Structures are given as structure tokens and as C-alpha cells.
């Protein structure tokens with residue numbers, strides 16, 4: 265099973281059908297069910313579910329270890345694309361059961377390596393996903409759109425101070441400009457209709473987002489991996505909008521899993537609201 269490098273280069277994303285063995289998907293889903301059975305009381309107590317579903321869980325793979333198998337299998341299936349900036353490691357992950365419903369955006373302001381590449385998004389379906397349960401959409405060809413005038417945008421929102429690591433209004437305005445540029449060029453947003461086990465790969469500059477999750481009787485289990493080569497510096501908006509700031513090299517700690525490296529960690533974060541240690545959540 266090879267990732268389609270020609271689709272990836274032409275469109276800025278590609279879908280690899282059947283990238284993950286159904287048995288592994290079934291096993292991961294069973295482990296996620298077990299994670300929920302144990303941890304739902306805690307998550308409900310802290311109001312961390314969205315309409316009864318997990319939403320934007322950062323680094324669930326530290327607790328649900330079959331997600332680490334999905335990472336190594338995905339890298340094997342997609343290596344022609346995934347390893348093009350250097351052998352890919354797992355930097356961070358996001359897990360959803362409720363659709364992300366995210367507006368169309370480019371990831372680079374939050375995954376800025378200081379160079380053209382250095383980061384990629386990899387999305388694996390653990391449920392069948394279509395237009396009714398929050399499919400991912402990607403704007404075909406948007407990886408080729410030039411960035412808008414970054415200084416102009418910066419000065420609109422942060423005229424007298426440095427841009428912080430995260431600035432919601434500036435991020436929104438940056439993406440709105442890109443969406444307008446995509447429209448002007450007639451680029452089209454494609455819903456990625458996938459079956460469980462399919463994988464979507466996107467270029468760091470590809471515009472993408474999540475459709476509304478309309479049919480709440482169906483979950484939209486998806487595992488998004490943010491991959492980078494080993495020790496790739498990854499910066500946020502405070503560097504993306506200040507290109508003159510030097511980016512220092514980093515030396516990270518990794519775990520090894522099936523001949524691949526994963527950034528070491530022991531915390532799982534829920535909706536950027538609250539994090540728990542894996543020792544409290546358990547491993548599944």
C-alpha cells in the first residue's frame with residue numbers, strides 16, 4: 265500500500281485507502297471503549313466530553329497504546345510521503361469522536377519549523393466518516409498559495425507588541441485571507457469521505473478543516489498525528505510572524521515503538537482544558 269505521492273504533490277493531500285489493517289482498528293476501538301469505561305466518570309466530573317463524546321484529546325496515544333501501533337503502521341503505509349522531510353517521528357496527536365468542526369485553516373502558524381517543510385498531518389479513520397458525521401475537508405491545491413502579507417496582519421492585531429505563541433483573532437484573519445485567495449483561484453474544498461482504516465495525509469500548507477457533525481448517532485473516531493523528523497524545532501505564532509527571530513536547535517526525548525520514534529510524554533490533555541497523567545488514566 266503506497267501513499268500517492270503524485271496526488272500529494274498535485275493536490276496537497278492524498279487518501280491512502282485501507283492503510284491500517286481492520287484487525288488493528290477493531291483492537292484500537294476496543295481499547296478506546298475500555299478507556300472510556302474507566303475514565304468517563306472523571307471526564308464527566310470535569311465536563312470534558314462534548315455531547316457525550318471525546319473531543320480534541322491531545323496525546324491519547326500515551327494511554328491507549330494501540331494508537332502507537334496505528335502510528336507505526338501508518339508510517340509504514342505512507343512512508344514515501346511521510347518520510348520526505350526526514351524519517352517521521354510522532355510529535356503530537358489529536359483524537360476525536362465528536363467532529364472537530366474546525367474552520368478551514370493552515371497548520372503552519374502552530375507548526376512552524378522555520379523552513380518550508382518539517383511537519384505533516386496524518387489522519388486515520390477509526391469509524392466510517394462522511395458529510396454527515398464531520399468529515400475532514402481539504403482545499404485542493406491550496407498548499408501552493410502564497411502566504412498573505414504577514415507584517416500587515418501582525419500590525420493589524422498586535423501593532424505595538426510581539427505576537428504571542430497563540431493569537432486566535434490573528435490566526436482567524438490569516439486563514440480568512442488564504443480562503444479568499446483560494447476562492448479567487450477557484451480552488452475547491454473536497455470532503456474526504458473515508459472508511460475505517462483509511463488514512464489522509466496533508467502537506468503543512470494545505471488548507472483543511474472539519475465539516476459540521478450533523479448525525480450525532482454516529483461517532484467520528486479519528487486519530488490525527490502531527491509528524492516531524494527527529495529533533496525538528498516546532499514553533500508557534502510568536503515565531504511564524506517574527507521571521508527575524510532565530511530558531512534554536514532542540515534535543516528531544518523519544519520512546520521507540522516498532523522502529524519509529526515518538527516524543528516522550530506522560531500526560532493526556534482534554535480540549536486544552538485539563539490534562540491528566542497516564543498513571544491516573546491507566547494504559548489500555
Ligand SMILES: O=C(O)CCC(=O)C(=O)O
Pocket residue numbers: 358360363364365366371385387399400472473474475486488
Ligand atoms: O480532524 C479534523 O477535523 C481537523 C484536524 C486538524 O485540523 C488538525 O489536526 O490540524
